[in-house]
Amino acid sequence: xxxxxxxxxxxxxxxxxxxxxxxxxxxxxxxxxxxxxxxxxxxxxxxxxxxxxxxxxxxxxxxxxxxxxxxxxxxxxxxxxxxxxxxxxxxxxxxxxxxxxxxxxxxxxxxxxxxxxxxxxxxxxxxxxxxxxxxxxxxxxxxxxxxxxxxxxxxxxxxxxxxxxxxxxxxxxxxxxxxxxxxxxxxxxxxxxxxxxxxxxxxxxxxxxxxxxxxxxxxxxxxxxxxxxxxxxxxxxxxxxxxxxxxxxxxxxxxxxxxxxxxxxxxxxxxxxxxxxxxxxxxxxxxxxxxxxxxxxxxxxxxxxxxxxxxxxxxxxxxxxxxxxxxxxxxxxxxxxxxxxxxxxxxxxxxxxxxxxxxxxxxxxxxxxxxxxxxxxxxxxxxxxxxxxxxxxxxxxxxxxxxxxxxxxxxxxxxxxxxxx
Amino acid sequence: xxxxxxxxxxxxxxxxxxxxxxxxxxxxxxxxxxxxxxxxxxxxxxxxxxxxxxxxxxxxxxxxxxxxxxxxxxxxxxxxxxxxxxxxxxxxxxxxxxxxxxxxxxxxxxxxxxxxxxxxxxxxxxxxxxxxxxxxxxxxxxxxxxxxxxxxxxxxxxxxxxxxxxxxxxxxxxxxxxxxxxxxxxxxxxxxxxxxxxxxxxxxxxxxxxxxxxxxxxxxxxxxxxxxxxxxxxxxxxxxxxxxxxxxxxxxxxxxxxxxxxxxxxxxxxxxxxxxxxxxxxxxxxxxxxxxxxxxxxxxxxxxxxxxxxxxxxxxxxxxxxxxxxxxxxxxxxxxxxxxxxxxxxxxxxxxxxxxxxxxxxxxxxxxxxxxxxxxxxxxxxxxxxxxxxxxxxxxxxxxxxxxxxxxxxxxxxxxxxxxx
Numbered sequence: 001x002x003x004x005x006x007x008x009x010x011x012x013x014x015x016x017x018x019x020x021x022x023x024x025x026x027x028x029x030x031x032x033x034x035x036x037x038x039x040x041x042x043x044x045x046x047x048x049x050x051x052x053x054x055x056x057x058x059x060x061x062x063x064x065x066x067x068x069x070x071x072x073x074x075x076x077x078x079x080x081x082x083x084x085x086x087x088x089x090x091x092x093x094x095x096x097x098x099x100x101x102x103x104x105x106x107x108x109x110x111x112x113x114x115x116x117x118x119x120x121x122x123x124x125x126x127x128x129x130x131x132x133x134x135x136x137x138x139x140x141x142x143x144x145x146x147x148x149x150x151x152x153x154x155x156x157x158x159x160x161x162x163x164x165x166x167x168x169x170x171x172x173x174x175x176x177x178x179x180x181x182x183x184x185x186x187x188x189x190x191x192x193x194x195x196x197x198x199x200x201x202x203x204x205x206x207x208x209x210x211x212x213x214x215x216x217x218x219x220x221x222x223x224x225x226x227x228x229x230x231x232x233x234x235x236x237x238x239x240x241x242x243x244x245x246x247x248x249x250x251x252x253x254x255x256x257x258x259x260x261x262x263x264x265x266x267x268x269x270x271x272x273x274x275x276x277x278x279x280x281x282x283x284x285x286x287x288x289x290x291x292x293x294x295x296x297x298x299x300x301x302x303x304x305x306x307x308x309x310x311x312x313x314x315x316x317x318x319x320x321x322x323x324x325x326x327x328x329x330x331x332x333x334x335x336x337x338x339x340x341x342x343x344x345x346x347x348x349x350x351x352x353x354x355x356x357x358x359x360x361x362x363x364x365x366x367x368x369x370x371x372x373x374x375x376x377x378x379x380x381x382x383x384x385x386x387x388x389x390x391x392x393x394x395x396x397x398x399x400x401x402x403x404x405x406x407x408x409x410x411x412x413x414x415x416x417x418x419x420x421x
Numbered sequence: 422x423x424x425x426x427x428x429x430x431x432x433x434x435x436x437x438x439x440x441x442x443x444x445x446x447x448x449x450x451x452x453x454x455x456x457x458x459x460x461x462x463x464x465x466x467x468x469x470x471x472x473x474x475x476x477x478x479x480x481x482x483x484x485x486x487x488x489x490x491x492x493x494x495x496x497x498x499x500x501x502x503x504x505x506x507x508x509x510x511x512x513x514x515x516x517x518x519x520x521x522x523x524x525x526x527x528x529x530x531x532x533x534x535x536x537x538x539x540x541x542x543x544x545x546x547x548x549x550x551x552x553x554x555x556x557x558x559x560x561x562x563x564x565x566x567x568x569x570x571x572x573x574x575x576x577x578x579x580x581x582x583x584x585x586x587x588x589x590x591x592x593x594x595x596x597x598x599x600x601x602x603x604x605x606x607x608x609x610x611x612x613x614x615x616x617x618x619x620x621x622x623x624x625x626x627x628x629x630x631x632x633x634x635x636x637x638x639x640x641x642x643x644x645x646x647x648x649x650x651x652x653x654x655x656x657x658x659x660x661x662x663x664x665x666x667x668x669x670x671x672x673x674x675x676x677x678x679x680x681x682x683x684x685x686x687x688x689x690x691x692x693x694x695x696x697x698x699x700x701x702x703x704x705x706x707x708x709x710x711x712x713x714x715x716x717x718x719x720x721x722x723x724x725x726x727x728x729x730x731x732x733x734x735x736x737x738x739x740x741x742x743x744x745x746x747x748x749x750x751x752x753x754x755x756x757x758x759x760x761x762x763x764x765x766x767x768x769x770x771x772x773x774x775x776x777x778x779x780x781x782x783x784x785x786x787x788x789x790x791x792x793x794x795x796x797x798x799x800x801x802x803x804x805x806x807x808x809x810x811x812x813x814x815x816x817x818x819x820x821x822x823x824x825x826x827x828x829x830x831x832x833x834x835x836x837x838x839x840x841x842x
Binding site for chain 1: 758
C-alpha cells in the first residue's frame with residue numbers, strides 16, 4: 001500500500017514525512033548509561049548499528065525532566081512554555097487547588113501525530129501508561145472534525161481498546177500477549193511489540209511508541225534484569241527497521257540513584273526544612289507525583305513552591321540555595337524564561353536538586369516502604385541529557401545541528417526532515 | 422620486583438594501593454560520545470571490556486570544566502575550593518593584575534602522586550602539555566625533602582627530560598618516537614605509549630597519564646581522524662592492562678560544538694554587551710585562556726566578572742541571566758559554595774553558558790581565524806559529566822557510590838581502594 005508523504009506544519013515547523021514507515025520511540029528513563037551497559041555486552045546490536053550507519057548522540061530534554069512534560073514536548077515539537085504541560089499536576093492559585101495535568105484539556109498545542117493523520121498518514125500511538133494516552137490521542141482518535149482515525153492505546157489497558165475510542169480492537173490477539181502488569185518490564189516491551197505488529201500488518205505507517213520507566217527506577221544499568229529488558233527492546237527495534245521504518249529513538253529523561261551511601265533514599269524534605277526557618281506556610285508542589293508511586297514514592301529532583309500572598313521570595317530563595325543538594329533556585333519569571341515553563345502554571349519559586357538528591361515535602365507525606373530496591377529517580381538538571389539516535393544518516397545540516405544543542409523534542413523533525421533517504 | 426602496598430593519606434582520605442601496578446588516565450576532553458562512537462565501530466575493545474568485567478559509568482567533574490582545574494582535582498582528590506586551582510589564570514585584585522595559575526606555587530594541596538612516592542611506589546606522571554607538568558611534579562621530582570624520586574615529563578618537551586629535573590632521560594628512545602607536535606593526536610598517544618613502556622620496563626608501578634584535547638577540540642565523535650585516534654588509545658590502554666595494571670580512566674571535561682547553524686562560532690561577547698548596558702567598566706576574565714589558542718581561541722563556557730569597587734552586582738547578575746545562552750549566574754559567595762571554588766581567587770560574578778554557547782570579551786580580543794575546523798569547547802555545566810571506567814569490578818560499597826554522585830577526582834580512590842582484587 002502506498003504511503004502518503006504530504007508535508008504538514010505544527011507550531012510553525014514544517015514536517016516532510018518520507019514515503020515509508022516512520023517510528024519514533026521514547027524510551028522512558030533511558031539514561032545513556034543503560035545503552036552503554038547493554039551495548040558493552042553485545043545485547044543491542046540493532047541500536048548499536050544506528051551509531052555506525054545512522055546517528056548516535058545526546059540531546060537535551062525539557063525541564064522538569066519528567067515523563068509527561070517530555071512526551072508532550074516530543075509529540076508537539078515545542079517546549080513546555082508553549083504546550084503547557086509542566087508536570088503531572090500544578091497548584092491552580094485562582095481555584096486554590098492542586099490540579100492533575102494528565103489530560104489533553106491542558107495541552108495548548110496540536111500534535112504532530114494528529115497533523116500527520118490529517119495529512120493522510122496511518123498514525124498509531126502506543127504508550128505503556130494509560131495516563132499519557134489522553135494527551136497522545138488528542139485530535140487523533142474519534143470521528144471528525146476532532147478525530148482523524150488514528151490508533152491510540154496503552155499497554156496498561158490494552159484489553160480495553162475498542163475501535164470507536166482507540167481506533168483498534170483485539171490488541172491482545174494482535175500482539176500475541178495478554179495485557180501486562182504496569183509494574184513490569186513487559187509493560188514497555190508490549191508497546192514495542194505492538195508497534196512492530198501494527199507496522200508489519202500494514203495497520204500503521206507513522207508511529208509514536210512511548211514506554212514506561214518502572215525498570216529504570218528499579219535497576220541500575222548493570223543489573224541482569226534490565227540487561228535482559230534492553231536485549232528485548234533491541235529485538236523489537238530491529239523488527240521496526242526490518243519492516244522498513246525510519247526509526248528515531250530518544251528518552252524523556254535520564255535516571256540516577258538518589259541514595260545515601262547506606263542505600264537509603266537521599267531526601268531533602270522542603271516543607272519540614274522551611275517550616276523551621278520561616279513563620280509562614282510554604283506549599284511545596286512535587287510535580288512528579290502520580291498514581292504510580294512504586295516507581296519513585298513521589299520523590300524527584302524538582303519542586304515548585306508557593307508562598308502566601310505578599311511574602312517576599314528572595315529570602316526563601318537565598319536560604320534554599322545555601323542547602324547542600326539544592327543546585328538551582330529560580331523565581332517564577334526567571335524559571336519561566338530559563339527553564340521554558342508556562343508562567344501561569346508555576347509557583348513563586350522553582351527548585352532543582354543534585355544528581356543524587358530528591359526533594360520531598362515532609363517525612364510523613366512519603367511512604368518510602370513502597371520503593372522496591374532503593375530509590376532511583378529524575379526531574380532535575382542531572383537527568384536532562386538523553387540519548388538521541390536515528391536509524392539513517394543525517395543530512396549535513398542536521399548533523400551540524402545534532403552536534404550543537406538538539407532537543408529530544410526535535411526528534412520528529414530529525415526523523416522526518418533530517419535523514420538522508 | 423615486588424611492589425609496595427603501604428597505605429598513605431592525602432587530604433584526610435586513606436589510599437591503600439594494591440601490590441600491583443596502577444595506571445590512572447585522564448583523557449582530556451573525552452566526552453562520553455567519543456567512546457560511544459568508537460565502541461559502536463568496534464574500535465575500542467579493551468575499554469569496552471571494562472564495561473563488562475570492570476565498570477563503566479559517568480562522573481561529575483569539577484567546575485569550571487577546564488583541564489588544569491580537573492587535573493589538579495584528580496591528582497589531589499579534592500575540589501578546587503581546597504586545592505586552589507580554578508582556571509588557567511585569575512585576576513589578583515590586590516596586585517591589580519591577571520596571574521597565570523599553571524604552577525605548583527598556586528596549588529594548596531599535596532598530591533596523591535607525591536604521597537604514593539613517599540610510600541615507596543615508583544611513580545611516573547606523564548602529561549601532553551608542558552603547562553601541567555609543574556603541578557604534577559610538585560614534591561615528586563628532585564632531591565628530598567621536596568622531591569621523592571618520581572618521574573614527570575610532558576610529551577611536548579619529551580626530548581628535554583633529564584634525570585635531575587624529570588626523573589628520567591632518553592624518553593624518545595624509550596618510547597621509540599620523536600617528541601610530537603603539541604597540535605596533534607600524537608601528543609596524546611605519546612603519553613599513553615610512554616606510560617606503557619615505563620610499566621613494561623619496570624620503571625614505574627604507579628602512573629598518572631594525562632592527554633591533551635587538541636583532537637576533541639577539532640573533531641566531532643564520528644570523524645575518521647578521531648576514530649583512528651581512539652583506536653590507538655585503546656591499543657595502549659590494552660598494553661597497560663596486559664602489563665598487569667589496575668587501570669582507571671576518566672576525563673577532565675566533556676566537549677561540545679559551540680557553533681551557529683552556519684558553522685560559525687556561537688559567542689556571547691560579554692564585555693561588549695555589558696559596555697552597552699552599564700556606565701562602568703566590567704572586567705571579564707576567561708580562565709580557559711592559555712597559550713594553546715588553536716584549541717579554542719580562548720573561548721569557553723565559563724567567565725568571571727570583576728566590577729569596579731562599590732558597584733552593585735545584583736543588577737548586572739539579573740541582566741546577564743536574561744540573556745539567551747547564559748544558563749547560570751552566581752555572586753562570588755554563592756559561586757564559591759555551589760561550584761566549590763576558592764573564594765579568594767574569584768571575581769564578583771561567575772557566569773556559565775549553554776551547551777552550544779561560549780563566552781568572549783570583545784570581538785577584537787578573539788582571533789577566530791586560528792580555529793581549525795569550527796569551534797568545539799567546554800568550561801560550563803554541559804561539559805561537566807565525564808566517563809568513569811575501571812578495569813576491575815568494584816566492591817559493593819564503591820558500586821553504590823558509583824551509582825550515586827561520584828566525582829572524576831574520586832578516581833584514585835576508586836582505583837586504589839574500590840576495586841576487587
